[in-house]
Amino acid sequence: MSDSRLTLLEAISRRMLVEAQYNGATIRLAPHLMFERHGDLFVAALNLGKTWRSDEEPRLGQFKLAGLNDTRLIEEEFEPLPGYNPQPPRETDVAVLSV
Incomplete structure (x- = not known):
């Protein structure tokens, strides 16, 4: 089992919260759901660094676990x-x- 998965x-x-490297950038996520799609693992999470338009509700993004590197737990609840x-x-x- 991968460290990111654990x-x-x-x-x-x-x-x-977690912090991870994704596409070369450090992102902070509030992960809500882990799921499998066609044998690959994904996480549905709120990207805390994303800027939302004023008329837009924040929503969960989907991140492939294979693309998340150096994932670490942040001792901050959401x-x-x-x-x-x-x-x-x-x-x-x-x-x-x-959750």
Whole structure:
């Protein structure tokens, strides 16, 4: 099991933030759901560095675990987004763990 997977499983179960390298940038995430799609693991998470338009509600992005590097737990709790639905994004996706 990869270190990123273990870190994200802990973060989801404890509702803790993570920091990771993704596409060459450091991002901070509030991971809500880990799911499997076609044999690959993904995490649905709020990217805390993303700027949202004033008329736009923050929403979860999907990040492939294989693309998240140097993932580390930040000892800072988060609350799930209001109205969060713990279902995977697609019918064929399989939920692994949710907040």
